[in-house]
Amino acid sequence: MIVQQFLHWMETAPTPxxxxxxxxxxxxxLFSDIDDxxxxxxxxxxxxxxxxxxxxVRLALARSLAAGLEAPRHIMLALATDATEIGALVLSRSxxxxxxxxxxxxxxxxxxxxxxxxxRPRLSSAVSAAIAEVGERDTCLTLVHNDGAMIARxxxxxxxxxxxxxxxxxxxxxxxxxxxxxxRQLLIQRLSCALGEMVVGKAWVSEDxxxxxxxxxxxxxxxxxxxxxxxxxxxxxxxHLRVTGQLTTALLLRAVCAGNVAVFETALSVLxxxxxxxxxSLIRAGRNQGxxxxxxxxxxxxxxxxxxxxxxxxxxxxxxxxGPRDRYRFTLHMVETVLSRYRDITxxxxxxxxxxxxxxxxxxxxxxxxxxxxxxxxx
Numbered sequence: 001m002i003v004q005q006f007l008h009w010m011e012t013a014p015t016p017x018x019x020x021x022x023x024x025x026x027x028x029x030l031f032s033d034i035d036d037x038x039x040x041x042x043x044x045x046x047x048x049x050x051x052x053x054x055x056x057v058r059l060a061l062a063r064s065l066a067a068g069l070e071a072p073r074h075i076m077l078a079l080a081t082d083a084t085e086i087g088a089l090v091l092s093r094s095x096x097x098x099x100x101x102x103x104x105x106x107x108x109x110x111x112x113x114x115x116x117x118x119x120r121p122r123l124s125s126a127v128s129a130a131i132a133e134v135g136e137r138d139t140c141l142t143l144v145h146n147d148g149a150m151i152a153r154x155x156x157x158x159x160x161x162x163x164x165x166x167x168x169x170x171x172x173x174x175x176x177x178x179x180x181x182x183x184r185q186l187l188i189q190r191l192s193c194a195l196g197e198m199v200v201g202k203a204w205v206s207e208d209x210x211x212x213x214x215x216x217x218x219x220x221x222x223x224x225x226x227x228x229x230x231x232x233x234x235x236x237x238x239x240h241l242r243v244t245g246q247l248t249t250a251l252l253l254r255a256v257c258a259g260n261v262a263v264f265e266t267a268l269s270v271l272x273x274x275x276x277x278x279x280x281s282l283i284r285a286g287r288n289q290g291x292x293x294x295x296x297x298x299x300x301x302x303x304x305x306x307x308x309x310x311x312x313x314x315x316x317x318x319x320x321x322x323g324p325r326d327r328y329r330f331t332l333h334m335v336e337t338v339l340s341r342y343r344d345i346t347x348x349x350x351x352x353x354x355x356x357x358x359x360x361x362x363x364x365x366x367x368x369x370x371x372x373x374x375x376x377x378x379x
Contacts, residue, residue, distance in 0.1 A: 006021065006025070006045060007045055007048060009021075010049075010052075015054045015056055015057060016056075018052065018057045019054070019056050019057045019059075019060035022046075022049050022057050022060045022061045022064070023060040023061070023063065023064045024064075025042060025045060025046060025049075025061075025064070026046065026060075026061055026064025026065045026068075026071075027064050028042065029042045029046065029065075029070075029071075030064075030065065030068040030071065043075075046061060046065075046072065046075055047072075047074070050078050050079070050082075055083050055085070055086065058079065058082055058083070058086055059083075059085060059089070061075075061079070062079045062082070062086045063089065065094070066089055066090050066094050067093050067094070067095070068095075068096075069095050069096065071094065071096055073096050076094050076096045077101070080094075080097075080105070084110065084113065087112075087116070088113055088115070088116035089116075091105065091116040091117050091120075092117070092119050092120055093120070093121075099124050099126050099127055102117050102120075102123075102127045102130075103126060103130045105117055106118075106131045106134070106135065106139075107130050107134055111138060114136060114139040115136075115138055115139045117131065117139075118131050118140070118142040118143040118146060119142050119146060120148070121148045122148045122149075123143070123146060123148060123149035123150060124150055125150040125151065128143060128149050128152070128155050129152060129154070129155045129158075131155075132151070132155035132156070132158045132159045132162075133155075133158060137163060137166065137169070140159050140162070140163055141163075141168060141169050141172060144159065144169065144173055145172055151176075156173065156179060156180065157182070157183045157186065159173065160173055160183050160187055160190075161186070164186060164187055164189075164190035165190055165193075165194060170187050170190060170191060173187055174187055180233065180236065181225055181226070181229045181233050181234075181236070181237040182236045182239070182240035184225060185221075185222055185225055185240060185241065185246075186240065186244070188218060188222065188225065189218055189244070189246065192214040192215075192217055192221075195214060216356075216359065216363075218246070219246075219248075219251045219254055220254070220363060222241070222246070222251060223251070223254050223255045223258055223260060225237075226255060226260055226263040227258065227260050229263075231262065234263060234266040235266055235269075235270065235276075237263075238263065238266045238267050241267075242267075242270060247267060247271075249301055249304050249353070250356050252264050252267055252300075252308070253304065253307055253311065253338075253356075253357070254356075254360055256311040256312060256334075257311050257334040257335055257338065257357065257360060258331060258334075259330060259331075259334070261283065261312060261315055264283075264308070264312075265279050265280050265283055267298070268283075268294055268295070268298050271297075271298035272294055272297040272298040272299075274294060274297070283312060284316070286313065288309060291309065291312075292305060295308065303353070304353060306341050307338045307341065307357075310337055310338045311334055311337070311338050314333070314337045314338075315334070318330070318333075331360070331361060332361055335357045335358070336361075339354055339357060339358070
């Protein structure tokens with residue numbers, strides 16, 4: 001009877017009063033100790049409110065029910081398809097929606113509703129995957145910033161592929177804890193390309209020079225990333241580099257000269273299809289004949305074999321007998337040792353290789369100088 005009186009009153013009450021009454025009705029439904037018959041009547045009344053001509057009234061209903069686990073599903077589903085403000089409110093907060101419903105909404109709804117879904121306090125990897133695949137730019141940015149969202153590796157990569165040229169999304173992805181190394185490297189590559197296009201556009205350097213600078217900057221960052229990568233993440237990183245055409249001789253030699261033999265071993269395993277344990281055994285045992293066969297099977301250029309063999313041998317000697325430990329002196333010693341094997345060779349490809357090594361040594365000298373400056377300033 002009370003509910004019937006409420007509906008009769010709603011027919012003539014002004015909008016603000018109707019909104020207040022509907023909010024009270026929603027809260028009473030969720031939090032009051034009421035018998036089942038009255039609850040059914042209240043649910044029927046709220047269902048009728050869905051047809052109220054005022055968005056203010058329907059929004060009041062949405063606000064009162066949005067966080068309620070016991071809110072009637074049919075009412076929440078109807079509110080989700082109401083005006084954008086109302087739909088966004090319930091989609092961002094209501095716990096009654098199941099993943100299948102959220103996936104459908106993320107796949108076909110307008111951007112504001114997609115973003116509402118992406119901002120939910122808890123989000124499954126399935127819903128995140130749908131957003132990563134078809135979500136608009138702002139929706140994906142919201143998803144990346146959402147600490148309560150479970151985002152699978154493939155979804156992080158998909159967003160990096162779609163929006164890696166967007167500085168804000170790129171930065172948000174790079175700041176996300178646990179970002180896989182292969183996704184991080186993809187973003188590094190996109191950043192390098194963006195910087196290269198900028199310097200060419202401003203005519204600061206020639207296009208060829210910009211290409212060389214950005215490639216080497218990307219290689220430098222990739223080697224640093226690989227040095228910090230856990231062993232079980234090296235294969236995905238190396239496979240990513242291979243697929244994207246970045247697993248070059250220069251990159252691998254730079255890594256070895258920086259003391260990161262593990263990434264070279266992983267690359268040989270991936271390229272030659274030989275188990276990593278077997279590759280590591282051959283390289284670390286110092287058996288050049290077996291190493292050469294493995295190297296050739298991996299399809300690496302013959303002219304660079306001596307450089308890799310020398311660098312690995314030098315790494316082994318430093319580990320066994322001692323040698324320079326700081327980054328700059330270690331790298332300089334490695335590069336000078338490798339270059340000594342090519343001193344009397346004038347082949348064009350070799351000259352390109354040795355030029356890269358000299359630039360690498362110069363890079364390390366600048367890094368060491370900056371490190372020294374920071375330490376001196378802090379002292």
